[in-house]
Each structure stands twice: as structure tokens, then as C-alpha cells.
Amino acid sequence: MHGQLAGLRARMASLRQGCGDLRGLVSTFTQSCQGSLSEARGQVSWALGALSSGGPGTQHPEGQQGPPAGCPGRLPELKGNIRVLCRLRPGTSSSLVSVEPGPGGTVTTCYRGRHRRFRLDWVFPPDASQEEVFRELEPAVLSCLRGYSVCIFTYGQTGTGKTYSMEGPPEDPGIVPRALQSLFREMGAGRQHRVTLSMVEIYNEAVRDLLAPGPPERLAVRQGPEGQGGIQVAGLTHWDVPNLETLHQMLKLGRSNRATAATAMNQRSSRSHALVTLTLRAATPPRAPGTAGTLHLVDLAGSERARKAGAAGPPRGDPDGARRLREAQTINRSLLALGGVMAALRAHRPHVPFRDSQLTRLLQPALGPGTTAVLLLQISTRPEDLGETVCSLKFAERVGQVELGPARRRRVPRSSGTPSSLSTDTPLTGTPCTPTPSPGSPPCPSPDNGSGSALAPGEGLPL
Numbered sequence: 022m023h024g025q026l027a028g029l030r031a032r033m034a035s036l037r038q039g040c041g042d043l044r045g046l047v048s049t050f051t052q053s054c055q056g057s058l059s060e061a062r063g064q065v066s067w068a069l070g071a072l073s074s075g076g077p078g079t080q081h082p083e084g085q086q087g088p089p090a091g092c093p094g095r096l097p098e099l100k101g102n103i104r105v106l107c108r109l110r111p112g113t114s115s116s117l118v119s120v121e122p123g124p125g126g127t128v129t130t131c132y133r134g135r136h137r138r139f140r141l142d143w144v145f146p147p148d149a150s151q152e153e154v155f156r157e158l159e160p161a162v163l164s165c166l167r168g169y170s171v172c173i174f175t176y177g178q179t180g181t182g183k184t185y186s187m188e189g190p191p192e193d194p195g196i197v198p199r200a201l202q203s204l205f206r207e208m209g210a211g212r213q214h215r216v217t218l219s220m221v222e223i224y225n226e227a228v229r230d231l232l233a234p235g236p237p238e239r240l241a242v243r244q245g246p247e248g249q250g251g252i253q254v255a256g257l258t259h260w261d262v263p264n265l266e267t268l269h270q271m272l273k274l275g276r277s278n279r280a281t282a283a284t285a286m287n288q289r290s291s292r293s294h295a296l297v298t299l300t301l302r303a304a305t306p307p308r309a310p311g312t313a314g315t316l317h318l319v320d321l322a323g324s325e326r327a328r329k330a331g332a333a334g335p336p337r338g339d340p341d342g343a344r345r346l347r348e349a350q351t352i353n354r355s356l357l358a359l360g361g362v363m364a365a366l367r368a369h370r371p372h373v374p375f376r377d378s379q380l381t382r383l384l385q386p387a388l389g390p391g392t393t394a395v396l397l398l399q400i401s402t403r404p405e406d407l408g409e410t411v412c413s414l415k416f417a418e419r420v421g422q423v424e425l426g427p428a429r430r431r432r433v434p435r436s437s438g439t440p441s442s443l444s445t446d447t448p449l450t451g452t453p454c455t456p457t458p459s460p461g462s463p464p465c466p467s468p469d470n471g472s473g474s475a476l477a478p479g480e481g482l483p484l
């Protein structure tokens with residue numbers, strides 16, 4: 022009898038535990054349904070309002086502004102298109118390029134006697150401040166805290182200000198430092214999120230870990246396990262970031278490891294594509310699944326015509342010139358591959374050639390269904406750059422037609438390990454650690470266990 026009673030008690034306890042688990046799940050599910058419903062309601066009412074008042078760009082009744090840019094409720098985002106912002110580099114102004122700045126702004130060019138007008142989601146004039154540019158991106162950045170995947174990438178001819186917009190000088194910081202500050206401010210002192218960072222560059226088609234404890238080595242990129250999608254980068258280090266200060270130090274370290282060189286077009290030209298990935302995993306109530314948002318900040322190397330950039334036809338025995346030429350060729354090839362991917366996505370082709378370059382392979386999860394992507398196009402107004410300015414604008418206009426679908430939040434099971442970097446659905450592996458890097462000296466991580474971390478136009482683009 023005693024034995025049977027003890028058995029029954031144990032079964033009762035386990036049933037109670039099961040009931041508790043179930044209650045937790047039901048309550049999270051209800052909350053998540055309510056959140057999605059109110060988001061959907063907001064989208065529908067905003068869309069109806071915009072339709073009845075004649076579409077986007079029309080005046081809203083007083084006090085009834087549309088949802089802020091980048092928020093899921095915005096009308097153009099019902100289809101989840103890639104948003105395209107355009108920033109003009111300050112410098113020689115020319116009557117051949119004129120702009121109507123602001124939302125739904127335009128850039129008009131006159132090239133070889135032909136006028137063309139490009140409409141973009143937002144146009145920033147040459148005197149736009151770093152603050153103005155970031156204000157337009159901030160809602161998208163903050164949505165990562167709620168589990169959305171956001172990718173912001175800069176694109177444009179060499180020397181047009183991509184790194185300036187992304188990083189900015191210390192006295193006038195750009196998107197990356199502002200985004201980090203904004204995220205940490207939003208999380209507040211009683212932080213509910215675990216933040217993880219990784220940083221890679223693609224130099225001459227080699228993927229390198231900019232935050233590796235030793236000298237950056239070439240990392241292998243491969244497809245994730247069958248059926249789980251995603252990309253894996255073997256040996257990539259992910260770092261737990263305890264605070265904003267540490268994050269800034271790590272980014273400074275990563276930037277100093279990035280390949281740059283002087284060219285005829287830019288004294289400090291980035292010779293590689295740089296990808297910074299932050300994963301923000303929400304701490305969750307017991308037994309409930311959490312969310313893991315991802316922010317990808319991508320500073321692409323600039324497209325360049327080899328001759329103009331001083332990289333063409335190096336005299337014999339000029340190793341630097343030969344190196345610049347090879348860099349320019351690989352940069353242009355990978356940007357061409359990006360154009361190919363965008364063209365396939367735009368046309369909803371069943372096969373998207375993500376495998377054509379390391380850049381597109383790494384960007385695959387960031388351009389997947391349900392992600393939010395923003396392209397910041399940088400252009401020059403100098404008459405001698407006009408051909409490339411028109412080329413970049415054509416590229417951007419077509420990118421703006423790519424539909425990724427309405428943004429979706431990413432849910433993760435409670436017990437997952439290291440957050441994935443560029444992946445939305447790859448299993449999480451690795452040994453996270455809490456580094457305390459000091460400027461100039463690499464932090465001391467426990468790199469991945471070797472099984473691979475989940476990573477989740479120039480001339481004539483094929484669009």
C-alpha cells in the first residue's frame with residue numbers, strides 16, 4: 022500500500038508540473054496572439070486610412086500620423102519590400118543631379134543628354150546630419166528587441182560615404198554606434214536581453230573573423246544541416262556583450278582589423294565587406310519560449326572602375342597596384358553577385374543564386390522571408406561620377422521592388438545555447454563567454470567548438 026501511495030504521489034507531482042508548464046505555454050501563446058492581432062489591426066487601419074485618403078504620401082488628419090518609418094504598420098511594408106534610402110555625399114554640386122529630399126523623395130539625373138527620375142523611400146540631401154539618417158532607421162533597429170531580424174546595408178561607388186554613414190568619425194558617430202546606444206538605452210539598466218556580437222569581413226573572397234583572439238584566419242562557410250537552412254561559418258567567435266562600453270571597444274578592435282588602403286578615389290578605402298551581427302535574445306519567464314532578434318549592419322566595399330580608382334594596369338613590379346586591382350575585381354564580382362540575387366528575389370525565381378559569392382552566402386539569412394532589410398544608397402553628385410551614380414540608382418530602384426514579405430518575429434526554445442548570427446533557423450552551437458577586451462589587444466574568447474557557428478554594381482548590374 023505504502024509503495025503504491027508513494028507512486029501515486031510522484032505521478033500527481035509530475036502531473037502538477039505538467040499543468041504548470043501547459044499554463045505557461047498557453048499564457049505566452051495568448052500574449053503572442055494578442056500582440057500579432059494588434060499589429061495586424063494597426064496595419065489594416067493604417068492601410069485603409071491611406072487608401073481612403075489617396076495612398077501614401079498624402080496628408081493625414083491632424084494628429085493621426087502614419088506609423089513611424091520602419092515600423093511594421095507602414096503601408097509599403099505590408100508587402101515587406103526592401104526599403105531604400107539614398108544619401109548624397111557633400112562636395113561639388115552639379116546641375117546634372119537634383120533632388121527632392123524627404124520621404125518618397127526623388128533624384129533626377131541628366132546623363133548623356135537623357136533625364137531620369139528615381140523615386141526612393143527617403144532621400145537625404147548632402148547637408149543631412151548623421152542624426153537625421155539614424156532617426157529614419159531607429160524604429161527598425163529597435164524592433165530587434167522584439168525578435169525581428171533587421172539588415173541595414175550601405176551600397177555605392179567608392180568614396181561616396183558608406184563607412185562615414187555606417188561608422189562616422191568619433192565626434193559625429195554614424196549608424197552603428199547610434200544603433201548600439203539606442204538599443205542599450207531601450208534595454209535600460211535592468212537588461213532583459215542577452216546580447217551577442219560577431220564581426221566578419223570578406224576580403225578577396227576570404228571570410229575572416231575580425232574579433233578572433235589570434236590573427237584573422239580564413240573561415241570556411243558552408244550550408245547548415247539538411248532541412249534546417251542557414252549558413253555555418255566554422256570557427257567564428259561570438260561574444261557575450263555585458264555592456265555598451267565593452268561593445269564599443271570590441272567594435273573598435275574589429276574595425277582596426279579590417280583591410281583598408283589608399284586608392285586614387287579614397288584615402289582610406291575599405292577593401293573588404295564588413296558584417297557586424299548582434300543577436301538580442303530576450304530573457305523569458307520560466308517555461309516560455311523566447312525571442313531572438315538579429316541586427317546585421319553591413320558596410321559593403323565600394324564599386325569602382327579600376328582605372329578611376331588607380332588600380333588598373335599597375336606598372337610591372339608594383340605589388341601594391343596589382344593588389345588593388347585584384348581587390349577591385351573581387352569587390353565588383355561580389356557586388357555583381359548581389360545584383361544577381363536581388364534580380365532573382367525580385368522576379369520570385371525559384372532559384373536564387375546565393376552561392377555565387379561569399380557575400381551573398383553570408384547575406385542569405387538576412388534576406389530571407391520575413392526579415393526587414395534597408396538599403397542605404399550613397400551617391401556622388403560630381404559630374405565625373407555621373408555614370409556610376411545613375412548605375413547605383415538603377416540598382417537601388419530595383420532593390421526597392423524586392424519583396425521579403427511581412428516582418429516575422431523569431432521565436433526560440435528556452436534552452437538554446439549561443440544565439441545564431443546570420444541565421445534564422447539554424448541550431449545554436451558554441452561556447453559563449455564574457456570578454457573584457459582592451460583597445461588594441463584582442464579579447465580572449467573560447468572560440469566555437471569547431472562544429473561551426475551558425476551564420477545564420479559596379480558596372481552593368483544584371484537586374
Ligand SMILES: Nc1ncnc2c1ncn2[C@@H]1O[C@H](COP(=O)(O)OP(=O)(O)OP(=O)(O)O)[C@@H](O)[C@H]1O
Nearest residue numbers: 110111179180181182183184185287290291322323
Ligand atoms: N556626409 C559626409 N559628411 C562629411 N564627410 C563625408 C560625408 N560622406 C563622406 N565623407 C568623407 O568622404 C570620404 C570618403 O568617405 P568613406 O570612406 O566613408 O567612403 P566609402 O564609400 O566608404 O568608400 P570605400 O568604398 O572606398 O570604402 C571620407 O573622408 C569621409 O569623411
